[in-house]
Amino acid sequence: MTPFKLTDELLAEIEQLIESRRDTELVNLMEDIHYADIAEIINELNEDEATYLIKLLESDKTSDVLTELDEDVREYILNNLSAKEIAEELDELDTDDAADIIGELPNEIIQEVISEIEDREHAKDIVDLLRYDENSAGGLMAKELVKVRESWDVLKCVKEMRAQAENVTRVHSIYVVDDEDKLKGRLSLKDLLTTSTRTHISEVYIPKVDSVNVNQKPEEVAKIMSKYDLEAIPVVDEIGRLVGRITIDDIVDVIREEADKDYQMAAGISQDVEADDSIWVLTRARLPWLFLGLVGGIGAAGIMGGFEELISKHAVLFFFTPLIAAMAGNVGVQSSAIVVQGLANDDLKGSVGNRLIKEMLLALLNGTILALILLLFTWLWKGDFLTSLSICLSLVAVILVAGFIGTFIPLFLHKRGIDPAIATGPFITTSNDIFGILIYFSIAKMVLGI
């Protein structure tokens, strides 16, 4: 298969069918389309069309569609549904998805929707999940899981499992708890099937199972699950009671979002925005970093103003300020990106000192190679060896300092518990621009003896 591609023709056809209210044809057409793709279609429809289509289709299909929609589209669709209609959708969903959706509703409606949910157990689980911080394992987990008590015998266990499995889309593991619901271990299906029905679970279960705490950060859960190749992990509360489980598909989303966020930060975009957000949202995400760049540029102008007397005698120096600033920026971004990525992937080893020494050596190597090329070029161009020399010495110095700043700042922020990703992109570029220009003119002044 190839990923579904929404064509203009298909979209036009659907809009046509909606307009002329040809419901049977619409339902038939949607029959063969995956819910994730229907969500893609609905994202492109207008509010009336979208609501019409959602109300037309069965809730076992539309509930999944809802989870995949853009947040703003989902918001106006839910606005057009009654509390009872929303409750019907939630009844079809796993508790984690239901809680995510209900969490976006206004408080006064949440109450009403919850009271309309038919399956009261399900409603209770959803309410439980609402209590957890979105940015924690608790906010990520679902209540659907299969658990058995160690005091049960195999016969009872199989009977209970059958009932529980009804509500679980995919059984990854059978968890074993004690009478206080504390997680004790897991059960292998094979062992269960090859043991006499009178045997107690306590005799056959595997007393070792990885779990995470409800308060752990999603990124940490993602790290654990991807490092240990887990497809599901149980979640326990502060006193070790089994309260939910997280599956790998939720983790895939966390990894994607995490990567997107770091990428945007490095590009100077400060919130999680998408290309299709409004101009206003995009401006708010981009302007602060540009403003930082503006302040940096004004700073650089101030510094250059202090070296005004150099201009009259060595105008050529000024021609190379963009080069010096650009190189400082580039080296700084390279160094900080390597450190930020190393921290994110947990593969940064050794001490801060060693890391800095390595980065300095690297900067010296790169800087010397580039400076020699530049020396040759400027000397040939202007024929003034001393000026060329001062430009090239500055280049090496600037690259060294930029490498140092780019390495040190993210490491320092990380030590302080601050996300080092904020020190990439415009932040590093701007500070390196300023330092670079200051170093450049100071060295030039010294070499040229003015």
Place this chain on the structure above:
Amino acid sequence: MTPFKLTDELLAEIEQLIESRRDTELVNLMEDIHYADIAEIINELNEDEATYLIKLLESDKTSDVLTELDEDVREYILNNLSAKEIAEELDELDTDDAADIIGELPNEIIQEVISEIEDREHAKDIVDLLRYDENSAGGLMAKELVKVRESWDVLKCVKEMRAQAENVTRVHSIYVVDDEDKLKGRLSLKDLLTTSTRTHISEVYIPKVDSVNVNQKPEEVAKIMSKYDLEAIPVVDEIGRLVGRITIDDIVDVIREEADKDYQMAAGISQDVEADDSIWVLTRARLPWLFLGLVGGIGAAGIMGGFEELISKHAVLFFFTPLIAAMAGNVGVQSSAIVVQGLANDDLKGSVGNRLIKEMLLALLNGTILALILLLFTWLWKGDFLTSLSICLSLVAVILVAGFIGTFIPLFLHKRGIDPAIATGPFITTSNDIFGILIYFSIAKMVLGI
């Protein structure tokens, strides 16, 4: 649980145990450590220690450790193992992991290792996998899967499944094929268990299953599996025969690598490097982009040289070149990052024209706000309205052009089938620097009438 953290103490203890050859203690200590964590430990040991530890532990544990090691560490460990020892490790691994490892060996050794693998079926599967391009679904898939023929009855099916499941770590789906091995659909375990043993599979299977082709790109497979929340997907060859399956854990790695690559590209690092690679590898990855910056800087110097007469009269203009260049770079990176990310996540909708118009409006809005701030500042500082005006007009123009280039180039590359990520980072920064400076001085010349 929290992710394992390798302490200096633990490492020292292990090195001590290895040195004094206290094998039993070593084995006991390693017993409780996950293979992914043992790999982390071995990455830090020297060649002799690492080889000693691998030879000491059982191959059912070390085989998994091998798959997790850094490539260079794995290389020297394999160099120290005989063909027979390597074959023993591969015997324990799934075919995809075994093929990945064997693919790193020199050709003359591959032959020998394959001939030493005890399980001949396993060896044949590994050889099959070696034929596929690493950068394809075929290179990602494993041969381990459970498949049944539509012509079988339930009884035969269950018997065969049991034998097959022995080799499969986790059964995600039961695939149904015809007598020519062509993928026809899948079987639900529930249906299988509730049907009479004489029923033919052809009567009970679900004739619909998502699959990918061996030649599809890993990124495309990743997109499909994460969009449709699949935990495993079957892989078919050109004529529809079932040849393997891909599981979600391999996809998690693809997503991570993909994100890392784009991030590095944006930061001006041209290969997939890690913070702990050698200085030489890091230089090769970074120098080309720095060289590009150098060439750009020389270009900028050349352009400024052409405006030399402006210097004597309006030196202040020169003080703001770093600001103009930095803003051009920042806006360009922001625009291109949004486009590259939108393309990667497939959420870029609408035509190129609309995208450009939106980006221009955004640039105009940001540019005007920033230019007004700058106008106020420079006017107050130097008291020369005309100079201030020319600086600020340039700023708006430069931001517009930078936004245009940053949006257009990645879209253009993508249309041409080139990875748009190469147009982020230093590439955009450098070209925007040059354009920015050219625009700046041209506008200044016009406004100031020189």
